[in-house]
Amino acid sequence: MVLIPLPEEVELHKKSANLKLILSRIPDEISDRKTFLETINETVNTIKKLLNAVSEVSQCILSLQGKQGLEHRNKNFLKHDKTFSDMLKEYFQEGQANAVFLSATCLIHQTNLIMFTVKDKCE
Numbered sequence: 001m002v003l004i005p006l007p008e009e010v011e012l013h014k015k016s017a018n019l020k021l022i023l024s025r026i027p028d029e030i031s032d033r034k035t036f037l038e039t040i041n042e043t044v045n046t047i048k049k050l051l052n053a054v055s056e057v058s059q060c061i062l063s064l065q066g067k068q069g070l071e072h073r074n075k076n077f078l079k080h081d082k083t084f085s086d087m088l089k090e091y092f093q094e095g096q097a098n099a100v101f102l103s104a105t106c107l108i109h110q111t112n113l114i115m116f117t118v119k120d121k122c123e
Contacts, residue, residue, distance in 0.1 A: 063121070
């Protein structure tokens with residue numbers, strides 16, 4: 001039996017793929033300040049869109065356990081988003097690019113965990 005994803009799930013998938021693509025560009029763009037600043041701005045906007053999409057999907061999940069699971073993943077994502085922001089601040093003060101790369105990788109992982117949770121809870 002093939003399940004057709006809800007439109008909210010499709011939109012979340014697009015937003016998560018877009019965020020992961022943007023974050024994956026960071027190592028190539030960090031040395032060009034202007035491009036890197038544009039990428040950071042794009043990241044911030046995409047994160048906002050992703051969080052809105054997570055909220056939309058959450059409304060479609062019927063089980064309390066499913067909603068709680070997605071809420072937990074969302075909170076973890078927000079913690080890693082804060083860490084990413086802190087690492088960016090440190091980078092501009094001290095120039096530690098590896099911390100930014102690691103933090104971006106963690107955000108990609110958290111995005112994947114959200115998608116796994118949605119897939120699990122919406123089936």
